[in-house]
Amino acid sequence: MGVKNRMSGNEAVAHAIRQINPDVMPAFPITPSTEIPQFVSNMIANGEVDTEFIPVESEHSAMSAAMGSEAAGARTITATSSCGLALMWEVLYVAASSRLPLTMTVVNRGLTGPLNINAEHSDSMGARDSGWLQIYAENNQEVYDNLLQAYRIAEHKDVLLPIMICQDGFITSHAVENIELEEDEPIKAFVGKYEPEHYLLKAGETMAMGPYATSPYCMEAKRAQAQAMMNAKKVILDVAEEYAAITGRKYGFFEEYRLKDAAFALVAIGSACGTIKDAVDDLRKHGVKAGLLKVRVFRPFPGEEMARALSHVKAVAIMDRCESYSCNGGPLGSELMAAMYRNKNKAEAINIVYGLSGRDITVNDVKDVFERLKTIAQEGVKDTQYTYLGLRE
Amino acid sequence: MNELIEIRWHGRGGQGAKTAALLLADVAFKIGKHVQGFPEYGPERMGAPITAYDRISDNQIRVHSNIYEPNFVVVVDETLLHSVDVTKGIKQGGAILINTERKSEELMPYLNGYKGRVYTINAREVCMKTLGKYFPNTPMLAAIVKITGMMDTEQFLNEMENSLKHKFAKKPEVLDGNMKALKLALEEVH
Numbered sequence: 027m028g029v030k031n032r033m034s035g036n037e038a039v040a041h042a043i044r045q046i047n048p049d050v051m052p053a054f055p056i057t058p059s060t061e062i063p064q065f066v067s068n069m070i071a072n073g074e075v076d077t078e079f080i081p082v083e084s085e086h087s088a089m090s091a092a093m094g095s096e097a098a099g100a101r102t103i104t105a106t107s108s109c110g111l112a113l114m115w116e117v118l119y120v121a122a123s124s125r126l127p128l129t130m131t132v133v134n135r136g137l138t139g140p141l142n143i144n145a146e147h148s149d150s151m152g153a154r155d156s157g158w159l160q161i162y163a164e165n166n167q168e169v170y171d172n173l174l175q176a177y178r179i180a181e182h183k184d185v186l187l188p189i190m191i192c193q194d195g196f197i198t199s200h201a202v203e204n205i206e207l208e209e210d211e212p213i214k215a216f217v218g219k220y221e222p223e224h225y226l227l228k229a230g231e232t233m234a235m236g237p238y239a240t241s242p243y244c245m246e247a248k249r250a251q252a253q254a255m256m257n258a259k260k261v262i263l264d265v266a267e268e269y270a271a272i273t274g275r276k277y278g279f280f281e282e283y284r285l286k287d288a289a290f291a292l293v294a295i296g297s298a299c300g301t302i303k304d305a306v307d308d309l310r311k312h313g314v315k316a317g318l319l320k321v322r323v324f325r326p327f328p329g330e331e332m333a334r335a336l337s338h339v340k341a342v343a344i345m346d347r348c349e350s351y352s353c354n355g356g357p358l359g360s361e362l363m364a365a366m367y368r369n370k371n372k373a374e375a376i377n378i379v380y381g382l383s384g385r386d387i388t389v390n391d392v393k394d395v396f397e398r399l400k401t402i403a404q405e406g407v408k409d410t411q412y413t414y415l416g417l418r419e
Numbered sequence: 420m421n422e423l424i425e426i427r428w429h430g431r432g433g434q435g436a437k438t439a440a441l442l443l444a445d446v447a448f449k450i451g452k453h454v455q456g457f458p459e460y461g462p463e464r465m466g467a468p469i470t471a472y473d474r475i476s477d478n479q480i481r482v483h484s485n486i487y488e489p490n491f492v493v494v495v496d497e498t499l500l501h502s503v504d505v506t507k508g509i510k511q512g513g514a515i516l517i518n519t520e521r522k523s524e525e526l527m528p529y530l531n532g533y534k535g536r537v538y539t540i541n542a543r544e545v546c547m548k549t550l551g552k553y554f555p556n557t558p559m560l561a562a563i564v565k566i567t568g569m570m571d572t573e574q575f576l577n578e579m580e581n582s583l584k585h586k587f588a589k590k591p592e593v594l595d596g597n598m599k600a601l602k603l604a605l606e607e608v609h
Contacts, residue, residue, distance in 0.1 A: 032454055058460075143460060165483075198483070200460070201455055202444045202454065202457065204448065204453050204480075298483065300481035300482055300483045301481070301484050303481050304481055304482045386484050386485050388485075388487070
C-alpha cells in the first residue's frame with residue numbers, strides 16, 4: 027500500500043535510488059538531471075545508502091566507469107541529459123554489446139543546437155539504436171515506478187541489457203506533484219539482490235570483457251543481442267505484473283486511454299500524454315470519440331501490439347517530441363507507420379513534430395490535432411510527410 | 420473551493436518566486452489537495468524575470484502545460500509591471516496580488532486595462548518588521564493563501580508552523596520570525 031507524498035520527478039528518482047541502494051553511481055552533472063547525483067550524494071553523506079559515488083570528469087567517463095563497475099559485478103546506476111548522453115555515445119554501444127544490465131536515468135532535454143535546456147526527446151531518441159532498453163514516463167509517479175522495475179528487467183538472464191528510464195526535463199523533473207511511494211521493505215524484496223552469473227571479480231572464473239570479435243563471430247553476437255531485446259518483451263510484462271501485485275499500479279508496453287472505442291487517436295510519449303488525456307475527456311463530453319495510445323516502452327519497440335491496438339481507429343496522429351532530419355518524420359512516426367503497414371491497418375495516419383526545446387503543448391493544441399483527424403478521416407491525408415505543431419510563421 | 424485553482428507567479432531570479440510556488444503546493448498537499456508546482460525555466464540568472472505556476476485541485480491533475488488563464492497572479496517584484504504583461508489571461512472573477520508600497524489605484528495604469536480585483540501587500544515592510552531581512556516569498560505566500568481562500572488561515576498557520584519547525588529544528592529564532600511574518604502578512608494584505 028502506497029504512502030501519499032508530493033515531490034518532483036527528480037526527487038522521485040532519488041527516492042527510488044535510495045530504495046534500490048545500488049552499489050555504484052558514477053555521474054557527471056548536466057541540467058536538468060543534475061539534482062539526481064546531488065540528492066544521491068546527500069543520501070550517501072547521511073548514511074541512507076552505501077552506494078559508492080564516483081565523481082568523474084565527463085559523461086564519457088561516467089559511462090565508462092559505469093561499464094567497469096557493472097562488469098566487475100556491482101549494480102550500477104548513472105544519470106544524464108542531452109549533450110551528456112551524446113558524450114556517452116561510443117560507450118553506450120559497448121555497454122549494450124557487453125550485455126551489462128546497468129541503469130541510466132535520463133532526464134530528457136534537446137540536443138544542442140540552438141543551445142537550450144528544455145524538454146525534448148532528441149537525446150534518448152538519438153540513442154534508440156544503441157541496444158539499450160528504453161522506458162518513458164508521463165509523470166513523477168511513473169518514473170518512480172519504472173525505475174523500481176528497471177533492474178528486474180535488465181538483469182533478467184534472458185535479457186542482460188542496459189536500460190534507460192526516461193522522463194521529460196523540467197516538465198516532470200522539476201514539477202512537484204502528488205505521488206504514492208511504496209514502503210522500503212516490499213520494494214527491497216521486489217528489486218532483490220544482484221547476483222550476476224558471470225563477472226570480472228568472480229573468484230575462480232577468468233573472463234574477457236569487450237574483446238575483439240572476428241567476422242565469423244561478430245554477426246552472431248549482434249544477433250544474440252537482438253534476441254535479448256526480443257526476450258525483454260515478456261520480461262517487461264512479467265515484471266510489471268509482479269509490480270502491480272505489490273503496488274496496484276499496472277503497466278504494459280503502452281497505455282490505452284479511452285482507445286477501445288475511439289475513432290480518432292493520438293500516439294505520444296511522456297508528459298504531453300497527461301495534457302492529451304484532458305483534451306480527450308473534453309472532446310468525449312462533446313461526443314467526439316477521441317482516444318490516446320501512450321507509449322511507455324520504446325525499446326523493444328512494441329510495433330505489432332500498437333498497430334493492433336490502433337486497428338479500429340479511423341485516423342491517428344503520431345506525435346514526436348523530436349526532429350530526426352530524415353525528411354520522413356520523427357522516430358515514433360516512422361517506426362509506428364511501418365508497423366501499421368505490416369499489420370494492414372486501415373487508419374489514415376499523420377506524423378506531427380511538437381514541443382521541441384520545451385515548446386509548450388496545451389489542451390487546445392491537442393484539440394486542434396483531433397479536429398484535423400476528423401477532416402483527414404473523411405478526406406484522406408493531404409499533408410506532407412509530417413508537419414509541425416505550434417510553429418510560429 | 421473551485422474544482423481547480425491556477426496561479427501564476429511573476430518574480431525575478433533569486434527572489435524566491437519558484438520557492439514560494441513550491442511552498443504553496445506543499446501546504447496545499449498537506450490539507451489533502453492534488454497539487455502541481457513548477458517553474459518555467461529560461462536562461463536562469465539573478466534578476467531576470469521568471470515565472471512559476473501552481474495548480475491546486477480536489478481531483479488528480481494530469482495537464483502538463485503552462486498556465487495561460489490563471490485564477491490568480493502573484494507579482495513578487497513590482498518593477499516587472501513595466502516589462503511583463505502580468506494581468507494577461509486572468510480569469511473572470513480572478514485577482515492579482517502585487518508586492519508594493521503603493522496603493523492599488525496608483526498601479527492601475529500599469530495593468531493594461533485590467534478591471535478585476537487588485538490586492539497589494541508591502542512585503543518589504545512585513546519582512547523588516549518581523550525577519551529583519553527581505554525575503555518576500557514568505558509574506559507573499561500568506562497573502563495568496565488568504566486571497567484564494569483555499570484554506571482556513573488558522574489551518575495554514577498550523578501547517579506552516581509544523582513544516583518550519585521541522586525545517587529549522589536547530590534555529591528556533593528563524594521559526595519565530597517566519598511565523599510573525601506570515602501572521603502580519605495575513606493582516607497587511609489589502
